[in-house]
Amino acid sequence: MAVQTVATTSNSTVDLGPAAALSCRECGHRVPLGPVFACEECFGPLEIAYDFSAYDTEELRARIEAGPANIWRYAPLLPVPADVAEKPNINPGWTKLVKADNLAGELGVTGGLYIKDDSGNPTHSFKDRVVAQALEAARAFGFTTLSCSSTGNLAGAVGAAAARAGFRSCVFIPHDLEQGKVVMAAVYGGELVGIQGNYDDVNRFCSELIGDPAGEGWGFVNVNLRPYYAEGSKTLAYEICEQLGWRLPDQIVVPIASGSQLTKIDKGLQELIKLGLVEDRPYKIFGAQAEGCSPVSAAFKAGHDVVRPQKPNTIAKSLAIGNPADGPYVLDIARRTGGAVEDVTDPEVVDAIKLLARTEGIFAETAGGVTVGVTRKLIENGVLDPALTTVVLNTGDGLKTLDAVAGTGLTATIRPNLESFREAGLA
Amino acid sequence: MAVQTVATTSNSTVDLGPAAALSCRECGHRVPLGPVFACEECFGPLEIAYDFSAYDTEELRARIEAGPANIWRYAPLLPVPADVAEKPNINPGWTKLVKADNLAGELGVTGGLYIKDDSGNPTHSFKDRVVAQALEAARAFGFTTLSCSSTGNLAGAVGAAAARAGFRSCVFIPHDLEQGKVVMAAVYGGELVGIQGNYDDVNRFCSELIGDPAGEGWGFVNVNLRPYYAEGSKTLAYEICEQLGWRLPDQIVVPIASGSQLTKIDKGLQELIKLGLVEDRPYKIFGAQAEGCSPVSAAFKAGHDVVRPQKPNTIAKSLAIGNPADGPYVLDIARRTGGAVEDVTDPEVVDAIKLLARTEGIFAETAGGVTVGVTRKLIENGVLDPALTTVVLNTGDGLKTLDAVAGTGLTATIRPNLESFREAGLA
Numbered sequence: 001m002a003v004q005t006v007a008t009t010s011n012s013t014v015d016l017g018p019a020a021a022l023s024c025r026e027c028g029h030r031v032p033l034g035p036v037f038a039c040e041e042c043f044g045p046l047e048i049a050y051d052f053s054a055y056d057t058e059e060l061r062a063r064i065e066a067g068p069a070n071i072w073r074y075a076p077l078l079p080v081p082a083d084v085a086e087k088p089n090i091n092p093g094w095t096k097l098v099k100a101d102n103l104a105g106e107l108g109v110t111g112g113l114y115i116k117d118d119s120g121n122p123t124h125s126f127k128d129r130v131v132a133q134a135l136e137a138a139r140a141f142g143f144t145t146l147s148c149s150s151t152g153n154l155a156g157a158v159g160a161a162a163a164r165a166g167f168r169s170c171v172f173i174p175h176d177l178e179q180g181k182v183v184m185a186a187v188y189g190g191e192l193v194g195i196q197g198n199y200d201d202v203n204r205f206c207s208e209l210i211g212d213p214a215g216e217g218w219g220f221v222n223v224n225l226r227p228y229y230a231e232g233s234k235t236l237a238y239e240i241c242e243q244l245g246w247r248l249p250d251q252i253v254v255p256i257a258s259g260s261q262l263t264k265i266d267k268g269l270q271e272l273i274k275l276g277l278v279e280d281r282p283y284k285i286f287g288a289q290a291e292g293c294s295p296v297s298a299a300f301k302a303g304h305d306v307v308r309p310q311k312p313n314t315i316a317k318s319l320a321i322g323n324p325a326d327g328p329y330v331l332d333i334a335r336r337t338g339g340a341v342e343d344v345t346d347p348e349v350v351d352a353i354k355l356l357a358r359t360e361g362i363f364a365e366t367a368g369g370v371t372v373g374v375t376r377k378l379i380e381n382g383v384l385d386p387a388l389t390t391v392v393l394n395t396g397d398g399l400k401t402l403d404a405v406a407g408t409g410l411t412a413t414i415r416p417n418l419e420s421f422r423e424a425g426l427a
Numbered sequence: 428m429a430v431q432t433v434a435t436t437s438n439s440t441v442d443l444g445p446a447a448a449l450s451c452r453e454c455g456h457r458v459p460l461g462p463v464f465a466c467e468e469c470f471g472p473l474e475i476a477y478d479f480s481a482y483d484t485e486e487l488r489a490r491i492e493a494g495p496a497n498i499w500r501y502a503p504l505l506p507v508p509a510d511v512a513e514k515p516n517i518n519p520g521w522t523k524l525v526k527a528d529n530l531a532g533e534l535g536v537t538g539g540l541y542i543k544d545d546s547g548n549p550t551h552s553f554k555d556r557v558v559a560q561a562l563e564a565a566r567a568f569g570f571t572t573l574s575c576s577s578t579g580n581l582a583g584a585v586g587a588a589a590a591r592a593g594f595r596s597c598v599f600i601p602h603d604l605e606q607g608k609v610v611m612a613a614v615y616g617g618e619l620v621g622i623q624g625n626y627d628d629v630n631r632f633c634s635e636l637i638g639d640p641a642g643e644g645w646g647f648v649n650v651n652l653r654p655y656y657a658e659g660s661k662t663l664a665y666e667i668c669e670q671l672g673w674r675l676p677d678q679i680v681v682p683i684a685s686g687s688q689l690t691k692i693d694k695g696l697q698e699l700i701k702l703g704l705v706e707d708r709p710y711k712i713f714g715a716q717a718e719g720c721s722p723v724s725a726a727f728k729a730g731h732d733v734v735r736p737q738k739p740n741t742i743a744k745s746l747a748i749g750n751p752a753d754g755p756y757v758l759d760i761a762r763r764t765g766g767a768v769e770d771v772t773d774p775e776v777v778d779a780i781k782l783l784a785r786t787e788g789i790f791a792e793t794a795g796g797v798t799v800g801v802t803r804k805l806i807e808n809g810v811l812d813p814a815l816t817t818v819v820l821n822t823g824d825g826l827k828t829l830d831a832v833a834g835t836g837l838t839a840t841i842r843p844n845l846e847s848f849r850e851a852g853l854a
Contacts, residue, residue, distance in 0.1 A: 069496055069521070088528065088529075090788055091523070094496070096518070096549075101515065102515075102590075102591070102593065120547060120549070122523075122547070122788070122789075123788075123790070124551075124824075124826070156790075159788070160784075160788030160789070160790070161788060162788075163529075163784065163785055163786060163787065163788040164529070164786075164787050164788035166529065170853065175837070175840050179833070179836075180829055182835075182836050182837060183829050183832055183833060183835050183836070184790070184825075184826065184829070186832075186835040186836055186837070186838075187780070187781060187784045187790050187825060187832050187835050188784045188785060188788060188790070189781060189784060189785030190838075191838045191839065191853060192836070192837050192838050193837065193838065193839045193840070193841060193851070193853065194837040194839070194840040194841070195840075195841060195842075195843050196840065196841065196842050196843065197842075197843045201843040202843065204843065205843040205844065205845075205848075208844070208845060209845065209848065212845055214845060214848065214849065214854040353614070354614060354616060357587075357590065357614045357615045357616060358590055358615060358616030359590065359591075360590065360591050361517055361549070361550075361586070361587030361588060361589075361590040361591035361615060362549075362587070363550070363583075363587070363611070363614050363615070397551075397826070398611075398614060399551070399611065399824070399826040399827065400826065402607055402610050402611070405610055405614050406606070406610060408609075408610050408613040408614050409606075409609050409610070409613055409619070410600075410602070410609060410613070410619050410620065410621040411613075411617075411618045411619050411620065412618065412620045412621070413602050413620070413621040413622075413623065414620060414621070414622060414623065415622075415623050415624075416622045416623065416624045416628040416629065416631065416632040417632065417635070418632075418635060418636065418639055418641060421632075421636065421641065422641065424620070426597065426618060426620065427641040
């Protein structure tokens with residue numbers, strides 16, 4: 001694989017706010033900000049290193065609270081320029097934190113149960129958060145094409161963001177994707193290229209393209225812009241705490257695909273503690289997978305530190321990454337915080353989608369069925385404490401995975417008169 | 428038709444905030460607040476009459492600005508109790524007002540073009556605004572079942588709101604509705620009853636049920652709760668002005684189904700002027716229809732004051748009301764404000780959906796294609812002034828009308844290698 005590990009774009013004019021450098025998660029080696037994602041020393045993943053030293057806690061809090069109703073209220077804590085809110089972007093975030101009292105009643109949670117409902121984002125999934133971030137990095141590095149490999153949510157998020165920001169977009173998908181998903185991605189008018197092969201072939205091709213002159217000027221949001229992209233997930237942690245009144249939740253249930261989101265939520269919570277924006281108290285992070293793609297859950301239960309890849313087979317396609325890059329970090333966080341990683345079967349996912357819709361009027365994607373289903377299972381098994389404040393993530397929208405609940409239908413069929421209405425027992 | 432015109436529920440304990448009474452739009456006859464919708468004197472439509480006399484302008488503005496990021500920030504101007512934000516509801520509104528500079532460039536608008544994007548609501552259409560309102564009225568009147576007739580968006584909005592608020596829901600739809608729409612409505616777990624007949628049969632049956640003892644305790648959001656329900660559309664006017672910095676837009680383009688939304692937006696703008704929250708300046712309201720269901724546009728162009736019913740035949744199904752109840756009021760408002768009513772063909776609707784997606788990353792329902800298409804046509808015809816500030820409504824989500832753009836697809840198909848990539852001219 002031709003992996004570009006050194007920036008080809010000079011960063012002398014790069015303004016990404018408090019982002020100071022890229023730092024290797026494994027060996028700590030630092031490099032200047034640039035479109036790179038792997039350490040040149042040890043091939044470990046690069047992360048953003050910040051300089052937050054100038055912030056006064058209460059000034060920062062006031063600045064955030066006076067900010068826009070989207071992720072850019074947290075611009076002082078993200079790798080974006082200070083005037084980011086003025087630039088064309090899709091401005092995701094500040095989605096609802098729904099107090100789920102009906103669901104709490106059904107699950108026996110007494111300490112307060114909340115759904116962080118990211119279906120409220122512009123293209124109705126949490127991917128808007130990370131893509132908005134990658135877009136700002138692409139702008140800073142002078143890229144003109146925004147790209148990704150995708151099988152669903154990411155394609156729409158990239159297409160929409162690129163359209164709004166005036167970037168060309170070129171999204172690569174397996175050529176035989178369902179027609180509905182193709183339409184959702186194609187409507188934004190960018191290039192949508194079908195690759196004759198499976199998702200692994202698509203990814204392999206994208207890595208090749210990044211290393212080739214043909215890929216010059218291309219920002220692949222989840223490859224060469226990954227360090228910036230991934231930071232978008234921190235905003236979930238920021239929003240949850242601010243919406244709870246600048247307070248850490250006791251327990252948080254997060255879906256696991258690559259595992260990146262969970263690790264960044266932990267990073268976000270740690271930053272809020274260090275900045276003094278929340279009181280330093282223990283919190284537990286729980287990871288949720290579908291049984292048909294549960295490599296991290298399997299490793300957690302077996303007490304392993306490494307994750308053995310699986311071949312995914314689940315309806316929760318947005319979580320179907322069989323070899324999750326951040327799996328070991330997830331295991332570490334779940335163990336360190338006293339959390340756990342659990343999985344549920346596909347029928348349990350469908351049940352949980354219906355349970356959430358029936359109790360709270362929230363129609364979740366399969367990934368939301370996974371987190372709600374895992375929450376129920378963890379309570380039943382005595383692992384999650386129902387007396388503590390618990391936040392469950394819904395990262396996508398049920399309209400995008402209608403097939404999962406296709407069995408749902410009419411409860412009665414009647415003739416248009418009162419007699420038929422009474423016969424059906426509806427009165 | 429058995430129409431209940433007098434309240435059967437005592438309103439001695441009804442607290443609906445500033446709502447003082449129901450008043451007939453035609454003859455001015457007033458009746459106490461109750462679940463009635465037609466004047467007992469002249470059968471004209473009943474509207475909410477308010478008492479806003481106690482408000483100090485700047486205190487009111489400050490109270491609104493300190494309110495929640497949803498429609499309840501305007502509770503002092505709506506028929507809801509002061510503590511409405513504490514009650515379980517789906518809390519719609521405060522959706523994005525997107526400055527659409529790319530679209531403005533394509534359409535030649537120089538005075539500022541904005542999309543009010545109501546796809547950001549909980550069930551992704553503006554119907555959440557009106558249902559949230561009807562739910563509060565249902566609660567005040569002691570109803571326990573929330574109901575409606577629907578062919579789409581409304582069913583989901585009622586199902587979700589009822590679920591969250593702990594109401595029983597019973598939604599009536601034509602029995603042969605497309606499976607996708609049935610699933611979207613059924614997932615919330617309420618009663619979903621298919622009526623053997625067309626949408627007119629469904630409506631006729633609902634009116635029968637309201638007049639029957641079997642319908643006791645049932646709030647039909649768009650029938651016996653209609654005066655309250657309709658007020659939800661005022662919040663679009665409030666939000667647009669507040670998001671413009673407490674300023675009236677010069678021009679606003681609104682879709683027409685029953686016409687209720689357009690009349691309530693006008694009412695909302697007038698209230699803001701009277702309350703001193705915005706400067707009193709001229710504004711123009713434009714109505715948008717699909718050619719396949721354009722009774723109001725036809726009447727406007729013919730110079731008529733009444734609307735001749737049509738049999739709808741358009742892809743813009745959420746606007747397909749052939750005999751719009753508020754048609755005459757819409758004609759009056761368009762003429763009084765110096766606006767117009769225009770229509771576009773189904774292919775123009777599809778083009779406009781793609782134009783909005785390509786320029787702004789917003790994937791609109793067909794109704795949004797109608798407003799954007801009509802905006803373009805009005806500019807081309809010299810009716811809408813491109814030098815003035817213009818707001819265009821998108822009232823729904825493209826994910827719900829995927830069929831309209833089903834022709835959209837892959838721009839290329841390649842093998843997973845660089846040679847094939849170059850051959851396709853993508854480099």
